[in-house]
Amino acid sequence: MKHNQSKTLARNLRADATTVLFQILEQGKSARECLPAMQLLHKDQDKAWLQEMVYGVLRQLPLLQYWLRHLLETPLKNKFKITEHLILLGFYQLAFSRVSQHAAVSETVNACHSLRVEAMRGLVNGILRNFIRNETSSNKPDDEQINSGLPKWLYKKLAQAYPENFLGLLAQIESKAPIWLRVNRKQIAAADFQQKLQEHAIDFSLSSHHPDAIILTKSMDITQLPGFEQGWFAVQDGAAQxxxxxxxxxxxxxxxxxxxxxxxxxxxxxxxxxxxxxxxxxxxxxxxxxxxxxxxxxxxxxxxxxxxxxxxxxxxxxxxxxxxxxxxxxxxxxxxxxxxxxxxxxxxxxxxxxxxxxxxxxxxxxxxxxxxxxxxxxxxxxxxxxxxxxxxxxxxxxxxxxxxxxxxxxxxxxxxxxxxxxxxxxxxxxxxxxxxxxxxx
Ligand SMILES: C[S@@+](CC[C@H](N)C(=O)[O-])C[C@H]1O[C@@H](n2cnc3c(N)ncnc32)[C@H](O)[C@@H]1O
CATH class of the missing domain: 3.40.50.150 (Vaccinia Virus protein VP39)
Known part of the structure; x- marks a missing residue:
């Protein structure tokens, strides 16, 4: 147990987030395939951080890549390619997260060691410092597709399909989804399950269009909710319900x-x-x-x-x-x-x-x-x-x-x-x- 814990503490979070990004963006694996496996190697609070960083970069990818093209003249190749993903993660922390500038730069640079690209430390350090010095995060292109966070082909298709309120649609696609539960009425009445949640001080709202639904106000570990083992509920979005x-x-x-x-x-x-x-x-x-x-x-x-x-x-x-x-x-x-x-x-x-x-x-x-x-x-x-x-x-x-x-x-x-x-x-x-x-x- 002690041995496992020390192993857990020794892992570099930024390197692991970068590895997952590399697996998704360069190797075509789904987040479902590679993120949970990586999360298993970390303690609870870091599991959430990993997901937030990986999903954050995926949401903002075109803008982060736009900044990268400005600050890195020649694309990196072969074994150094992964460094580009590390830099994108660095930009994301600096522009969109609450991580301090100091930690974002030094910890991202340190990840070079775990990623076996030690030779890239100077480059990563220089680019992240330039990013801060030039206030690059306020440099947003005059290009709706890049700012939308969508790939070009999908942006075009959706613009064509939904010309009315297209911007509203883009904002929704980029937002975070709430967690919906479906109460299993064969196991427990909806009102009884709601009471159980209240007893555990878990905030939720209801939907007038979904008789079996509960919408959680905050995301949380579903397996810790009352009645998970007993099958009182399933996780299921309202549309699927x-x-x-x-x-x-x-x-x-x-x-x-x-x-x-x-x-x-x-x-x-x-x-x-x-x-x-x-x-x-x-x-x-x-x-x-x-x-x-x-x-x-x-x-x-x-x-x-x-x-x-x-x-x-x-x-x-x-x-x-x-x-x-x-x-x-x-x-x-x-x-x-x-x-x-x-x-x-x-x-x-x-x-x-x-x-x-x-x-x-x-x-x-x-x-x-x-x-x-x-x-x-x-x-x-x-x-x-x-x-x-x-x-x-x-x-x-x-x-x-x-x-x-x-x-x-x-x-x-x-x-x-x-x-x-x-x-x-x-x-x-x-x-x-x-x-x-x-x-x-
Ligand atoms: C959208 S998911 C279904 C979600 C599921 N109905 C639910 O509510 O949990 C589509 C599923 O179809 C399966 N699938 C794809 N092609 C299929 C085929 N030709 N015949 C049967 N299943 C197929 C996929 O493996 C995948 O599990």
Missing amino acids: LAAAYLAPQENQKVLDCCAAPGGKTGHLLEVADNLDLTALEIDHQRANKIEENLHRLGHQANLLIGDASQPQTWWDNQQFDRILLDAPCSATGIIRRHPDIKWLRKATDIQSLVAIQQAILDALWPLLKINGSLLYATCSILPEENYQQIEHFLSRTPSAKLDPDFPHDKHHPGRQILPGEQQMDGFYYCRLIKSGENNA
């Missing part, structure tokens, strides 16, 4: 939850209706384990299938479903405020292939739906091509598919596009389709 109400499964119905991992919506569906015959389908083995784990904690059960939604002949038993939830793989552009690494991991060229996958899954699943049954199409994207345009194309080639007139469609397009920040929710898209018996194709 709308899926259960929009699909509205009824007692004893046969339901397919497609693309289900980690099972957030699966759990909710099992909470809103009794005795569902629910099949959760997921393509990825490891992610499917997460569904099992999450359902187990909440005290729920479902039939879990590993399979490709676009190939039902490999897993379907020919019994049609009353309800299908298709939570399609997507660009995840609606949840950038929660996962800022998405901005840099997604590329413009990914969108076309995602649209093709969504289209293939929609077409493959439609025959699995009973006549008069409904399919809820969902994405956590804010790009029209993955959302209302995808649905318009589907409707035009599928005569038996109709828009459900009882669904709260947007004024000008099929489905409901939720933008980040709307009623504190993530960006999401939903559209409910019903299968008519007239043109059964």
